Amino acid sequence: MSMKKVLVVDDEPNILLSLEFILEEEGFEVKTAGDGEEALEAAKSFEPGIVLLDVAMPRRDGYEVCRLLKSQDAPPKVIMLTAKGQPLERKKGLEVGADAYITKPFHAGELVAEINALLEK
Amino acid sequence: MTPAQDRQIPFTQRIRVRLVSAIVLLAVCPFALAVMALLTSLPESVGSTPHFMLRVYVLGSILTVVCIALAWRFADKLLSPLLKIRHGAEIVSRINLSHRIDVSTGDELESLAADFNAMAEALEGAYSELEDRVREVTVSLQGEKSRLASVLRTMVEGLVVLNEHGEVLLMNPRARAALCTGSNPALGRKLTQVLPAQRVEYHLKQLRLGWDEGRRDMVEPVIFPLAGGRLLKGVMAVMPEHNYGLAGFLLAFRDLTEEAERDKRVDLHLRKLPSMLRSPLSSMHSLAEILATRKDIPEEKRTAFAAALHGEATACLKMLGEGEEVANSMPSAYWPGQPADAQSILVEALAARKGVFAELSNPPEHLPPVAAEPFGWVAAMSTVIGWLDSHSNGWSPLLASIEAEGDMVVTTFSLNGTKDISPDELKNLSVEVEGEEPISLTEAVRRNRGEIWTRSHGDDFEVRLGMVKASLLPEEDGGARIVDDQPEFYDFDLFQARPGFETGDLLSRDLSELEFVVFDTETTGLSPAKGDRVVSLSGVRVRRGKVLSSGVFHTLVDPGMVIPPESIKFHGVTDEMVAGAPKMGEAFEDFKEYVGEAVLVAHNAAFDMKFLELAARENNLVSMDNPVIDTLFLSFGVHGDLQGHSLDAISDRLGVTIEGRHTSLGDARATAEILVKLIPLLAARGVRTLAQAKAFCDRMLILRWQNSRY
Numbered sequence: 001m002s003m004k005k006v007l008v009v010d011d012e013p014n015i016l017l018s019l020e021f022i023l024e025e026e027g028f029e030v031k032t033a034g035d036g037e038e039a040l041e042a043a044k045s046f047e048p049g050i051v052l053l054d055v056a057m058p059r060r061d062g063y064e065v066c067r068l069l070k071s072q073d074a075p076p077k078v079i080m081l082t083a084k085g086q087p088l089e090r091k092k093g094l095e096v097g098a099d100a101y102i103t104k105p106f107h108a109g110e111l112v113a114e115i116n117a118l119l120e121k
Numbered sequence: 122m123t124p125a126q127d128r129q130i131p132f133t134q135r136i137r138v139r140l141v142s143a144i145v146l147l148a149v150c151p152f153a154l155a156v157m158a159l160l161t162s163l164p165e166s167v168g169s170t171p172h173f174m175l176r177v178y179v180l181g182s183i184l185t186v187v188c189i190a191l192a193w194r195f196a197d198k199l200l201s202p203l204l205k206i207r208h209g210a211e212i213v214s215r216i217n218l219s220h221r222i223d224v225s226t227g228d229e230l231e232s233l234a235a236d237f238n239a240m241a242e243a244l245e246g247a248y249s250e251l252e253d254r255v256r257e258v259t260v261s262l263q264g265e266k267s268r269l270a271s272v273l274r275t276m277v278e279g280l281v282v283l284n285e286h287g288e289v290l291l292m293n294p295r296a297r298a299a300l301c302t303g304s305n306p307a308l309g310r311k312l313t314q315v316l317p318a319q320r321v322e323y324h325l326k327q328l329r330l331g332w333d334e335g336r337r338d339m340v341e342p343v344i345f346p347l348a349g350g351r352l353l354k355g356v357m358a359v360m361p362e363h364n365y366g367l368a369g370f371l372l373a374f375r376d377l378t379e380e381a382e383r384d385k386r387v388d389l390h391l392r393k394l395p396s397m398l399r400s401p402l403s404s405m406h407s408l409a410e411i412l413a414t415r416k417d418i419p420e421e422k423r424t425a426f427a428a429a430l431h432g433e434a435t436a437c438l439k440m441l442g443e444g445e446e447v448a449n450s451m452p453s454a455y456w457p458g459q460p461a462d463a464q465s466i467l468v469e470a471l472a473a474r475k476g477v478f479a480e481l482s483n484p485p486e487h488l489p490p491v492a493a494e495p496f497g498w499v500a501a502m503s504t505v506i507g508w509l510d511s512h513s514n515g516w517s518p519l520l521a522s523i524e525a526e527g528d529m530v531v532t533t534f535s536l537n538g539t540k541d542i543s544p545d546e547l548k549n550l551s552v553e554v555e556g557e558e559p560i561s562l563t564e565a566v567r568r569n570r571g572e573i574w575t576r577s578h579g580d581d582f583e584v585r586l587g588m589v590k591a592s593l594l595p596e597e598d599g600g601a602r603i604v605d606d607q608p609e610f611y612d613f614d615l616f617q618a619r620p621g622f623e624t625g626d627l628l629s630r631d632l633s634e635l636e637f638v639v640f641d642t643e644t645t646g647l648s649p650a651k652g653d654r655v656v657s658l659s660g661v662r663v664r665r666g667k668v669l670s671s672g673v674f675h676t677l678v679d680p681g682m683v684i685p686p687e688s689i690k691f692h693g694v695t696d697e698m699v700a701g702a703p704k705m706g707e708a709f710e711d712f713k714e715y716v717g718e719a720v721l722v723a724h725n726a727a728f729d730m731k732f733l734e735l736a737a738r739e740n741n742l743v744s745m746d747n748p749v750i751d752t753l754f755l756s757f758g759v760h761g762d763l764q765g766h767s768l769d770a771i772s773d774r775l776g777v778t779i780e781g782r783h784t785s786l787g788d789a790r791a792t793a794e795i796l797v798k799l800i801p802l803l804a805a806r807g808v809r810t811l812a813q814a815k816a817f818c819d820r821m822l823i824l825r826w827q828n829s830r831y
Contacts, residue, residue, distance in 0.1 A: 012400045014429040018407035021422060025415070056396070104399055105406035108414070 005029045006115070007048035009039040009065065010081065011057045019052065022108045028115075036060025043069055043076065050115055052102075054081045055093070063096045070097035077118045081106075136203070137196045144192035149185055156181070202230045206237060208760060213237075215805070216798050217776035218245040278355065281372040287312050287325055290369065299353065299376050309636075309662065309672060310717075312372070316345045316353070325370065328359050332367055343372070351378040390447045397440050401433040408433070460490040460591035461498070463523050463530045469495075470502035471521065477510045482522040491530045491588035493569045498588070501565040504552045505534060505573075505584050512582075514538045529572070529587040539582050544575040547584065627720075627748065628812040632800050635811060637663040638719040639752075639793035640674075640712075641785045642729045643692040645684050649735050654680035655705050656694045659785035660715055661793040663722070666800055668793045674715045675786045677702040692783050706740030709733065713745055720811060724768050724792045726751040750814050752795050754821035759802045771795050 006028045008019045016032040023030045031046045033039040037059045043051065051069060055062035066078050080098045082090065090101060100114055156177055202224040209222035218241060224234035273280055279296030281289055288311050292300065300315050313321045324341050331339035337359065345353040355374025362368035408430045412423065464484040471479055509519055517537040524531055536542075550562040566573045572587040627635075640660040646653035660674035677694065679702045689695055703711070712733075723729045726749050737744035756766045760774070768791060772779050777794040781787025803809070808817045 012404055014404035014408060014433055015400070017425065017429055018404065018411055021411060021418075021426075022407070104403035106403075108407070108410055 005031070005046060005048040005050070007031050007033060007039065007042055007046055007051045007076070009033045009036070009051065009057070009062075010054040011035055012054075015054075019111075022111070023115075026112050036062070036065040039065050040068060043072075048076050050077045050079065050118065052079050052081060052111075053098075063092060066093070066098050067096040079114060079118070137193075137200060140196040140199065141189060141192040144195065145185060145188045148188040149181070152181060152184055198226070199230070202226050202234065206230070206234055209234070210237065211802070211805075212774065213241045213244070215802055217774065218248055219776065220774070278373045278375055279353070281312065281374075282360070283312055283370040283372065285367050285369050287321065287370065289315065296372075296374070299374070309664070309669075317347070320345055324357050328357060328370060329367075332359050337361055343374070345374070350382070351376065353377065386447060390444060394440070394444060398437060401436045401440075405430055405433045405437075459492070459494070461493045461495045463488060463491045463493075463532060463588055466491075466493065466495055466498045467502065467521060467523060467532055469499045470506055473499060473503040474506045474510065477506055477519060478513065478515075479506070479510075479519040479521055482520070484523050485525065488523065489525055489530060490591040492591040492593065493571070493588055497565060497569055498571075500552050500554050501562060501569070501571075502532070502586060504550055504562055504565075505547070505586065508547065508550055509534055509536050509582075509584060512536065512539045512542045525590075526587075528590055528593055530590060532586045532588070534584045534586075536582050538580050542582050547573070547575060627718075628815075629810050631809055632803065632811060632814055633666045636719040637722045637793075637796060638674075638716045639663055639668075639722040639789050639796055640716075640729065641723060641789040641792060642732050643688075643694055643783070643785045644732060645680050645682060645688050647728075649731050652682065654678075654682060655708070655732050655736070656680050656684060656688075656692070656699055657785040658708055658712055659789040660712060661786075661789045662719065663793050663796060666797055668790070668797055673786065674712060676708050676711065678705050678708045679703065680705070692785075705736040706742060709736040709740065709742060713742075716745065716747060719747065721745070721747045721749045722752060722792065722796050723749070724752045724788070724795070726753075748811060748815060750811075751818050751822075752792050752799065754818040755799045755803060755814070756795070758808075758817050758821040759799060759806065768792065768795075775799075 004027065006023050008016055008023070008030060009032070010016055010019070011034055013034070016034070020030045020032055031042055031048065033042045035057050039051070039053070040060070042048075051066075053062045053066055057065075060068075062080055066080065069075055069078060075097075077099045078097065079100045079102055080093045081102050081104055082093065093101065099118055102111055102114060205224055206222055209220060212220045221238045221241065222234040224231050273293040276293055276295060279299050280293045281296050281300070282291045284290050289309060312325075320343070324343050327341050328339060331341075339359060341357045343353075343355055343357050347353065353374045354377045355372060357373075358371045360368045360371050408426045411418065412426055412430070418426070467481070471477065471481065506519065506521075513519060513536060520533075520535040520537075522533050522535075524533075548561070548563055551559045552562055552565045553559045560568075562573065566586065570589045572585075574585055574587075576583050576585065638660045639662075640658065642655045642659075643657045644653050644655050655678045657677045658674070659676075662669040662672055677699050679699045681704065684694065684696055684699070721730075730749060734744055736742070752771070753766055756771050760766075765771075768779070768788060769782070771777070772791055772795065775795060775798045777791055777798065779787055779791040782791070803814065803817070808814055
């Protein structure tokens with residue numbers, strides 16, 4: 001499991017497109033997944049150090065994916081991509097074991113800083 | 122033997138016996154004395170012969186028999202007018218002061234009757250004076266009542282008044298429109314049978330608790346979700362009596378169904394909007410950031426990002442369009458429109474701008490009504506007129522005309538020879554109404570679902586104002602649907618509890634406390650067995666000894682056969698009238714629901730009941746087993762067979778006027794009035810309860826049947 005490997009999960013292809021570009025520019029190895037099911041598959045083979053996880057997705061939402069990822073041995077760090085101003089969502093995310101939150105929309109720099117902060121922990 | 126019989130039959134018999142005995146004694150005693158005197162004066166040999174004694178006995182007996190017979194006839198002659206006087210006196214004292222006794226025996230009895238009539242005359246005079254006074258007061262009360270009635274009628278809220286048991290005493294038309302369905306009159310029923318029962322109980326309980334704690338002005342907010350997604354919202358309050366008791370409850374409500382539906386849609390969309398927009402906007406944000414901050418993006422990536430950006434923007438615009446659609450479907454964004462006449466609006470608008478040199482063309486025929494808030498349109502139009510007038514060259518008039526174009530009715534203002542007129546100026550005009558916030562002309566037009574635009578041909582400049590046709594407006598559940606009817610149900614005298622019929626002691630209840638439905642049928646003929654059927658059925662409610670003028674049941678019935686002309690002559694119901702009317706099965710079910718647990722009353726009830734039973738049998742319905750009493754036999758029992766007992770004869774005697782004789786409703790109403798007047802007369806004869814009344818009817822039925830055979 002390489003810390004430089006990032007799995008990006010979102011059902012919006014254009015978000016994946018931009019995140020992939022930004023993270024690759026920063027030197028990460030990036031893999032993308034379009035829904036929860038796909039994300040769990042990819043996590044097995046790709047073994048990412050960090051997973052960027054959208055909350056609202058078809059076929060297993062972000063919370064469930066997060067819970068499953070965190071129940072593995074040597075789980076990856078998880079950053080949830082959430083809607084703004086939803087304290088309940090944050091609490092729910094905390095309880096399933098997410099490590100950090102990024103509120104959509106976000107700045108590229110903000111995201112990269114958050115990833116680096118997590119990696120340094 | 123009931124007190125009634127005790128008083129009626131021996132009255133005549135006792136006098137008869139006394140009279141006859143007195144006369145016989147008076148006649149026979151002198152004879153006996155004469156015989157005795159004769160015997161003592163005669164020689165013994167003559168006086169004691171058996172032959173002579175026999176003659177004396179025979180003569181004596183004949184004399185006695187003749188005396189008795191003569192006395193009997195005399196008593197009859199004397200008693201018949203006496204009885205007449207007695208009945209007359211009773212009618213005058215109890216029911217009808219204008220009743221006069223007609224006795225022409227040419228003796229003291231006649232003068233007794235005349236004296237009595239004079240007394241009744243004087244009494245009637247005094248009474249009518251009193252009545253005049255009462256009438257005056259009543260007129261002023263009536264005035265208040267009708268003012269209250271018109272307040273209630275025009276109220277936007279539905280208003281229901283309940284007695285302390287939660288039974289509906291009165292409701293305004295708005296409430297009736299919201300709560301009454303078909304033949305379900307709601308009046309007189311418990312509110313729990315009309316609105317969700319548990320909620321009603323809950324709120325009534327809260328109000329009673331509050332009342333017990335001394336909170337006289339307590340107001341309880343209520344919401345009643347009804348079937349079909351309907352929603353009523355309002356308040357309930359207690360109503361104190363003049364002596365500080367609890368008189369009942371008041372429910373005022375609005376039907377929020379439409380508003381709630383609308384709010385739900387808007388709410389749903391508003392809630393959905395952020396989450397719908399977040400994703401595409403987040404994508405756009407990221408993509409735009411990359412494109413803006415990174416200079417070294419490979420061409421192929423840049424193209425992909427630009428395409429993605431375009432795609433997301435398109436998605437956003439699509440969502441925006443959907444939101445717009447929802448917003449446009451919201452009538453609350455408009456002022457409430459009402460059907461209005463475009464021509465009168467135009468005339469008003471021109472009148473509001475005095476001194477404007479304008480020419481108005483005649484409107485086309487059959488101009489459809491427009492949907493508008495008329496005052497708002499007049500203000501908007503007169504703003505346009507004023508603006509155009511300020512650009513007028515002074516010598517050509519402002520031409521105004523109206524025509525119907527498609528879904529709109531368009532008013533055109535045309536000005537010739539104007540210079541430097543800018544359509545943009547028009548948009549920025551503000552409609553100013555004293556005491557109101559000024560709004561832009563565009564907004565004023567939009568609120569009325571209208572359109573405004575300009576066009577020019579050469580020297581002519583036109584402003585066109587389009588108004589939407591009223592027929593395009595969804596029908597509003599407003600005042601227009603409410604039937605303007607009699608305010609008769611504002612009968613505040615009825616503010617007392619009605620005894621429950623559920624208790625099962627119906628039979629022992631006092632007649633004056635019972636609820637009756639007095640009904641009548643009109644039919645195709647007199648013989649149901651030979652195929653005659655009902656053509657109309659009416660019922661009138663009598664409660665607490667009062668005929669209720671509201672909550673009447675009336676329906677024409679399709680008999681499923683041609684109505685014979687001789688019956689039409691009788692009741693006036695024709696084949697055309699019953700075409701489309703309900704069949705008897707349906708009418709019967711409605712009537713049964715209307716009657717509920719009330720006691721059935723009819724004049725010659727057997728006839729009408731036969732038709733009801735037939736209706737139940739033919740349609741496989743449960744027949745009505747309510748107790749029945751019959752005004753024919755009640756009247757017969759009260760006034761004996763000296764007098765007639767047809768509806769007309771009784772009405773005449775008791776001072777009841779029949780409006781619409783031989784219509785089922787008219788006859789039912791008259792019968793109800795008769796019942797009400799008979800109740801105190803029955804009480805005087807010891808017939809007070811329903812059980813006694815039924816037994817009385819039964820007895821009179823047998824008596825009358827016997828009489829009819831001789």
